[in-house]
Amino acid sequence: MSSPTLGLFFPHSATTGDVVVRVAVSFLHDQSEPAHGRWFWSYHIRIENEGTREIQLLARRWIITDGRGARRHVEGEGVVGEQPVIGPGDSFDYVSGCPLETPSGAMEGSYSMVAADGRSFDVTIPRFPLNGPAVAE
Numbered sequence: 001m002s003s004p005t006l007g008l009f010f011p012h013s014a015t016t017g018d019v020v021v022r023v024a025v026s027f028l029h030d031q032s033e034p035a036h037g038r039w040f041w042s043y044h045i046r047i048e049n050e051g052t053r054e055i056q057l058l059a060r061r062w063i064i065t066d067g068r069g070a071r072r073h074v075e076g077e078g079v080v081g082e083q084p085v086i087g088p089g090d091s092f093d094y095v096s097g098c099p100l101e102t103p104s105g106a107m108e109g110s111y112s113m114v115a116a117d118g119r120s121f122d123v124t125i126p127r128f129p130l131n132g133p134a135v136a137e
Helices: none
Strands: 012-016 019-027 039-049 055-066 071-077 091-100 104-115 120-131
Touching: 019 120, 039 104, 039 120, 055 091, 091 104
Parallel strands: none
Antiparallel strands: 012 019, 012 120, 019 039, 039 091, 055 071, 055 104, 104 120
16 A cells, blocks of 8 residues: 655545545656657556455546647546556556656646456546756757
8 A cells, every 4th residue: 555655756636436546757768859859757656445345447548738738638548558557555657758848847647447246447547747957058
């Protein structure tokens, strides 16, 4: 289950019912090319099932906002090619990435889940910033 130190590693979190979504984000210097208008971040997500029933992640919905305020909506099945089943007291972790054409932005969204009893519900993915290093003019 949750521990206070998880907040140090995953500074962004949201709780929906018995499901906690935690996010840590890192700017990737080696995959970014600011001179060509490309900045890249990786994000690590941990989904924790604090309930008493098994749940399954079926789909994801993202809203990605760049530094100019332009929004892009991304939807799809599962995450990183999986539709994980998360048992009571268990968690699922994955890492993915996001490119932007600006040195800053933000992401937020939701997961579509189904519980073992067949009940469908959405889980909030907290808003988290995408901040690159300051760019010299």
